[in-house]
Amino acid sequence: MSYNWIDADKFSFNSFLLMDRWIIRMICNEYAGWGDFCDNLGIALAYNPSVSWYFAHKSPESKPSLEQMIAAAPRNLAPHDVRMAEVFVIHAMETFVVYAYPEMMNQNCDYIYDWDNRLLLELADFTDKIVLDVGSGTGRLAFAAAEKAKRVYASEPTDMLREYMRDRIKRENIHNVVVVDGMIEQIPYEANTFDIVMSGHVVGDNYDLELAELSRVVKNGGYIIDCIGEDNRKRKPDDELIKRGFESFYHVSKSGGDIYRYRKQVRK
Structure with missing residues (x-):
């Protein structure tokens, strides 16, 4: 369910560098079964190595799932297609993204x-x-x-x-x-x-x-x-x-x- 608390187009995928271990674990394991979400998350992580590195080290139990999603991501995508995947993930995970911006929670939620x-x-x-x-x-x-x-x-x-x-x-x-x-x-x-x-x-x-x-x-x-x-x-x-x-x-x-x-x- 989307609550439209944020405009995903305005957020960097680097927002996920502010996530806690329990959130990363949920994103990579409990939500990975969502077909489109899994595909887009794999693309976003494959083209954002700093975020994928952070995920793997912050939540080592998620590493097998991470590696599988990244390996399945298509190579040589255009920047626009990568950004579309990032925005898809940001929008899908808006309830976690706002945790990184508490003032925005108070204003938008x-x-x-x-x-x-x-x-x-x-x-x-x-x-x-x-x-x-x-x-x-x-x-x-x-x-x-x-x-x-x-x-x-x-x-x-x-x-x-x-x-x-x-x-x-x-x-x-x-x-x-x-x-x-x-x-x-x-x-x-x-x-x-x-x-x-x-x-x-x-x-x-x-x-x-x-x-x-x-x-x-x-x-x-x-x-x-x-x-x-x-x-x-x-x-x-x-x-x-x-x-x-x-x-x-x-x-x-x-x-x-x-x-x-x-x-x-x-x-x-």
């Missing part, structure tokens, strides 16, 4: 710029709470919670986004937000650490594993919150979350999208 902090704060009492935000991105949820919480831990696996949040913390002299590296599948904290654990646009690839980890690190009586941002998408309630005991809160976004937020109090 509707789920961030059209969002109101109260949509999170009304879901629970954050006053003096210890909070974990999983997949924090540019800090949409983390900085909102920090208005009331005692401390917020912003867990984000993407280096450029972590550095963006740290720069904001320093620039705005924020004292109660801590930025850490971490994935939802393996949260780097002990069990029963947080009063509130929250995320947005993260849960859904593996409900059992993801919700087990969120439940593990939240205290007895604490809350798990899933709070997506605003967009214009038409969607239905998440039956998997409801089946697992989450309450849902529905509203229509400014742009006409169906927005569902979820909350569950955990009893152990």
Whole structure:
């Protein structure tokens, strides 16, 4: 799905030199089965040796897939054809490309710029709470919670986004937000650490594993919150979350999208 967050024609393929290992692994392995994408990625990498070198060294487990795609790429292509392949890949991977440009995320991604902090704060009492935000991105949820919480831990696996949040913390002299590296599948904290654990646009690839980890690190009586941002998408309630005991809160976004937020109090 394309969200049209960027104009792919305006981006250099060198943007992929800013990608993290987990992103490269997904691009080269999980998405390599897409026929046209695989063909275009092979061309783009074959004609951008610095990016292919970076991919192979940053994500060595992806090297066999890389070599296969590069070997299949046609030789002696005209620069225009190479650029077309680059743009195809950039457009297809726009949701990763914007991670390299956090300010652009805030400006172009509707789920961030059209969002109101109260949509999170009304879901629970954050006053003096210890909070974990999983997949924090540019800090949409983390900085909102920090208005009331005692401390917020912003867990984000993407280096450029972590550095963006740290720069904001320093620039705005924020004292109660801590930025850490971490994935939802393996949260780097002990069990029963947080009063509130929250995320947005993260849960859904593996409900059992993801919700087990969120439940593990939240205290007895604490809350798990899933709070997506605003967009214009038409969607239905998440039956998997409801089946697992989450309450849902529905509203229509400014742009006409169906927005569902979820909350569950955990009893152990």
